Amino acid sequence: PTPQPTPRKKSGGFYKFLLIAGILATLLGVWYAKESGSEQSRYERAVTLMNSGEYVEAIDIFEKLADYEDSEDYLLLAKAGYVDGHLDHEDSRTYWYLEELKDLSEGYREVYETLYQWKVEFLAVNTEEDDTTTDLSSASAENKVYWHFKITGGTPGAETELYYQVFVTGEKAEFEKFNDTYYSNSSGWIRAGFTLQNSTTAYCRIYDGNKELLGEKSIKIIK
Structure with missing residues (x-):
C-alpha cells in the first residue's frame, strides 16, 4: 500500500x-x-x-x-x-x-x-574724600574738590569701563579713563584742583565705555 x-x-x-x-x-x-x-x-x-x-x-x-x-x-x-x-x-x-x-x-x-543702560548719580561735590553727603554749591580754588558718584544699571553681573572729564569754563575737556571697572551700585570719586584768576564754574562729566555721556555736575569755584 x-x-x-x-x-x-x-x-x-x-x-x-x-x-x-x-x-x-x-x-x-x-x-x-x-x-x-x-x-x-x-x-x-x-x-x-x-x-x-x-x-x-x-x-x-x-x-x-x-x-x-x-x-x-x-x-x-x-x-x-x-x-x-x-x-x-x-x-x-x-x-x-x-x-x-x-x-x-x-x-x-x-x-x-x-x-540695562548704565547710569551715573552724583552724590555730592565737596572737599572731603570720605564725605558723600555734604553737597557744596561752591568751593575755594585753594582746595582739592571731590566729585562723589554712584553707578547703576548694566545687565546682571556686568562691569563697565568709565571715562571722565573735569574742566572749568573755557578750557578744553580732556578724556581720562578710570583705572578700575565699575558694576551696578558701585561708587567712586574724582579729585581735581583749579588755579583761577577769576571766579568760574567747574564741570565734571562721566561717560560709559563707548564715551557716551552718563551724567554731569557743576560747582562754582571761587578764590
Missing part, C-alpha cells in the same frame, strides 16, 4: 505574534489618545494661567509642550507679559526673557537698552 503523508501540525507562533501585535497596537492607541488629551488639557491650563497673570507657571507648561498647537507663540506672549509686569522690580527672569524678546521686537530692544 502507498504510505499516506503525515499531516503537519500548524505552528502557533504566527498566531501568537498577531495576538501580541494587536495588543501592542491597542495599548499604543490608548496611550496616544491619553497623551493627546493630556497635552490639550495642559495647553488649555497654560492659556488660562497666562490670561490670569500667572506667567511663570504658564511659561513652564508652554516650554514643555514644545510645538503643540501654537504653544511657541503663546510662550513669547507669556514672556512678554512677565517682562511688562516686572519692569519696576526686574529680576533675572526679566533679563533672560528680554534677551530673547529684544531680538524679535524693536520695542523690546528699546526696553532692554533703557532698563
Whole structure:
C-alpha cells in the first residue's frame, strides 16, 4: 500500500505574534489618545494661567509642550507679559526673557537698552574724600574738590569701563579713563584742583565705555 503523508501540525507562533501585535497596537492607541488629551488639557491650563497673570507657571507648561498647537507663540506672549509686569522690580527672569524678546521686537530692544543702560548719580561735590553727603554749591580754588558718584544699571553681573572729564569754563575737556571697572551700585570719586584768576564754574562729566555721556555736575569755584 502507498504510505499516506503525515499531516503537519500548524505552528502557533504566527498566531501568537498577531495576538501580541494587536495588543501592542491597542495599548499604543490608548496611550496616544491619553497623551493627546493630556497635552490639550495642559495647553488649555497654560492659556488660562497666562490670561490670569500667572506667567511663570504658564511659561513652564508652554516650554514643555514644545510645538503643540501654537504653544511657541503663546510662550513669547507669556514672556512678554512677565517682562511688562516686572519692569519696576526686574529680576533675572526679566533679563533672560528680554534677551530673547529684544531680538524679535524693536520695542523690546528699546526696553532692554533703557532698563540695562548704565547710569551715573552724583552724590555730592565737596572737599572731603570720605564725605558723600555734604553737597557744596561752591568751593575755594585753594582746595582739592571731590566729585562723589554712584553707578547703576548694566545687565546682571556686568562691569563697565568709565571715562571722565573735569574742566572749568573755557578750557578744553580732556578724556581720562578710570583705572578700575565699575558694576551696578558701585561708587567712586574724582579729585581735581583749579588755579583761577577769576571766579568760574567747574564741570565734571562721566561717560560709559563707548564715551557716551552718563551724567554731569557743576560747582562754582571761587578764590
